[in-house]
Amino acid sequence: MSTTEASSTEATEADAPTVHILWINAGLSCDGDSVALTAATQPSIEEIALGALPGLPKIAVHWPLIDFDNGPVGGNNDFIEWFFKAERGELDPFVLVVEGSIPNEKIKPEGYWCGFGNNPETGQPMTTSEWLDRLAPKALVVLAVGTCATYGGIHAMAGNPTGAMGVRDYLGWNFTTPAGIPIVNVPGCPVHPDNLSETILYLLYQATGAAPMIPLDDAGRPTWLFGQTVHEGCDRGGYYEQGQFATEYGSPKCLVKLGCWGPVVKCNVPKRGWINGVGGCPNVGGICIGCTMPGFPDKFMPFMDAPPGSRISGAASGMYGGIIRRLRGITERKLDKEPSWRKNGRELTTGFTK
Ligand code: SF4
Ligand code: SF4
Ligand code: SF4
Incomplete structure (x- = not known):
């Protein structure tokens, strides 16, 4: 490779946007899918987070399980700030990962079923559904992980008091992001570690233009994994x-x-x-x-x-x-x-x- 070619490749790599992975594990959830992902080997989450696989874009993972800053604690709001940045349009592109089912916050007069960080304007917890309302329309893709996030799962059993549902039930089964990508469902209770890491990998390659539109079945699952x-x-x-x-x-x-x-x-x-x-x-x-x-x-x-x-x-x-x-x-x-x-x-x- 000539010096000019080498420097142009370096420039292209330097110019490539970082793909942020924003992980909300605060649906109604036991965190089992986050824990499951730590066991992935094909590929491992370390390989993804460190960009160790050929062709991956630069990645920044904002996931409670591996982020040191997990605020707001003692005034430290660094972790949640990434999510506000995404809402302000300062992170582009980003993949929104949702773990846990989405409760129906409209069925009660006060309080909240589940939240993620605080809303600085009110000082009150920001509900998970409000995060979905704010972030899903700006995400490159919304990825629902585990059966709770995909279809409601255990929390959505008959007789539950929260009106729990999956992300597609909440946002609509026909919801697509501005990039035209439907909500991707990777179910399992917990999700299979490699099914999830492989789907994340696929979406990252799709983000770089190296993979075509992810093939999904009628239930939103990647066809090659659930066929x-x-x-x-x-x-x-x-x-x-x-x-x-x-x-x-x-x-x-x-x-x-x-x-x-x-x-x-x-x-x-x-x-x-x-x-x-x-x-x-x-x-x-x-x-x-x-x-x-x-x-x-x-x-x-x-x-x-x-x-x-x-x-x-x-x-x-x-x-x-x-x-x-x-x-x-x-x-x-x-x-x-x-x-x-x-x-x-x-x-x-x-x-x-x-
Ligand atoms: Fe779930 Fe059945 Fe698959 Fe086991 S084999 S992970 S119980 S669907
Ligand atoms: Fe936990 Fe299962 Fe729900 Fe995942 S799908 S959050 S493992 S109960
Ligand atoms: Fe279940 Fe079929 Fe295996 Fe029998 S052969 S244990 S029915 S999956």
Whole structure:
């Protein structure tokens, strides 16, 4: 590379805008998705935050879990100030990450359900929904992480007092940012670490123009991560096909009769593993309770009861599997023996026939 080319590349890199990641973990949340992200390895959050991957723009992460300044505490307002800067249009572009479900602040006469920092004009907590109203229309993309933020999750169960909902329910399912990007949903309770880090990585590449519009399904999930069912990637699929079902924990057989919803749940966890390829609910003995699905948890309860549909499919698989198992047993016994010509003696007894 010539000196001119080198200096022009340096100039381009220096001119490239910093992409800010503003993370609000103050929906109705247990912070489980923030904690999950610390376990990501493909890529890790450290690789993203430090810009260690080729082609990444300059990144500034404003996330309670790794920011030292987490105010306002003792007059230190540095952390929250980034969010006000974004509102004033001083951060461009920025990715708005939301963790936790959004309560309905309109259903009560006083107080607030959840907030994030203080409003300097009133000295009162700024509600999470007010942050969404202020920041979402200015964000490059809004990323809802975890099932609470995507669809309401546990806090939005029937009978809850807060009117909790997902970010799309709050802003509208047709909401798009000025860049024309719909709200991106990465569900899971908690979210799968690498599903989240990979989606953040994709959006950062999209921000630089290196990736096309993120492909999403009807529920707002990245299609390449949520295009298959748990069942399609489960280690125990062979047992299901042969009609062999566990009746107690500790068995290696299919868990459908113990309450596994894997055949109808979109999630790549059994294929991907949980951390570093290891784990993944049914693979390691846990039933799938459908935590990535918009109907979670109500439509999957009571947990640990066999799903209603599994009675028909399980019975069919039991009958079909019983026959297949017997036929396979015949073949297996045949294949489990060496060919007859492999023996000692003076005569050549190969299986060769003319
Ligand atoms: Fe916690 Fe699950 Fe909600 Fe995430 S989706 S905030 S892990 S309850
Ligand atoms: Fe399917 Fe669940 Fe059985 Fe795995 S354990 S094969 S996901 S029903
Ligand atoms: Fe949730 Fe089921 Fe995926 Fe486990 S396998 S993470 S329970 S959707």
